[in-house]
Amino acid sequence: MKKVIEKYPAVLYYIFVLVISGVLIIPQNVLSNASYYSVSFPQLAPTLAVISICIITKNRDIWIKIKKSFSIAARNSKWVPVILGISITSVALTAGILSLLGFSYHPWEGSIAFYIVNIVAIIFGCMFEEIGWRGFLLPTLGTKYTPFISTLIVGFLWGFWHMSFNLGIFGFLIFIVSAMELSILMTWVYYKTDGNLLCTTIWHVSINTTNQFLLRGRLTAEGFTVLVAVLTVICLFVVIFNKELFLEKKTNFECDVI
Numbered sequence: 001m002k003k004v005i006e007k008y009p010a011v012l013y014y015i016f017v018l019v020i021s022g023v024l025i026i027p028q029n030v031l032s033n034a035s036y037y038s039v040s041f042p043q044l045a046p047t048l049a050v051i052s053i054c055i056i057t058k059n060r061d062i063w064i065k066i067k068k069s070f071s072i073a074a075r076n077s078k079w080v081p082v083i084l085g086i087s088i089t090s091v092a093l094t095a096g097i098l099s100l101l102g103f104s105y106h107p108w109e110g111s112i113a114f115y116i117v118n119i120v121a122i123i124f125g126c127m128f129e130e131i132g133w134r135g136f137l138l139p140t141l142g143t144k145y146t147p148f149i150s151t152l153i154v155g156f157l158w159g160f161w162h163m164s165f166n167l168g169i170f171g172f173l174i175f176i177v178s179a180m181e182l183s184i185l186m187t188w189v190y191y192k193t194d195g196n197l198l199c200t201t202i203w204h205v206s207i208n209t210t211n212q213f214l215l216r217g218r219l220t221a222e223g224f225t226v227l228v229a230v231l232t233v234i235c236l237f238v239v240i241f242n243k244e245l246f247l248e249k250k251t252n253f254e255c256d257v258i
Contacts, residue, residue: 002057009053010140014157016049017132021161038118038212043125046132053136066135069197076193080202083189087206090234094227095214101226106217119209126204127197133158133183134190134200148239148246151187155180171221178224181231182207184246188238191245 005012024041028034034041054063099105110118133154141150159179164172186200193199215223239246 005053005057010137010153013049013053013132013137013140016052017045017161020045020048020052037114038121038125038208040121040125043128045128046130046136047128050132050136062136066131066197069135069195070201071196072198073193073196076196076199079189079193079199083199083203084206086185086234087203088210090227090230091207091210091214093230094223095218097226097230098215098218098223101222103218103223105214108212108216118212122208122212123201123205126208127201129158130197130201130204134186135197138187138190139195142249146247146249147187147191148184151183151246152180154187155183158183167221167224171224174221174224174228178228178231181228181235184235185231185238188242188245 021042024045028041031039050062050066054060095105137157138150138154141153145153156176156179159176162175162179164175167175186203189199189203190196211219215227219227
């Protein structure tokens, strides 16, 4: 198993994620009220997959690199307002367009304790995802592909992993496109901050939290279509003005499992 992982780390990582997620669906279904508080047990899967790889390969360096990537660096603080500005603006624009199209607003109502529990759950859920998707998979793919190609692969696999079949076939596909676009923006932040996972986690949290406040009940197939349209414009600007970042391999971000 160790040799297989060392040869195909990205493939085995994703298989582990799918298998672990399938197991974690069981307590999620048993504790049905967990979703009310934004608790999603499958969100643990990306981190547990990385831990499994570390144990099997007996390579602690993988986890050490990931832990270091959550460091609070002063030079990265300037990216926080950029992250919040773009993520909140993209969701707000989507919400505004949907309102103009006649999609009614559904407020996220609850007590102060309700909001606190939900936001804490969102923070930890996003962190557990980022450890796997951006902490392990993105740099692993980066050893073979450019950041742009690696990002599209991560975005597709990330989107597919959500298994949003309740949106219908078209909705599921458009959701995957939205995940790929979000991945482009998160990769941009990842490389601009020297692989800082704290910044990508902040991005992830801001998107998920803003969605709850502004797009709750409106992220249908049509809702995701509008979101994709908004993100497309933002992604075009980011990619066009950062072509070198996306098209040149960044070997210094390798996540070597050997």
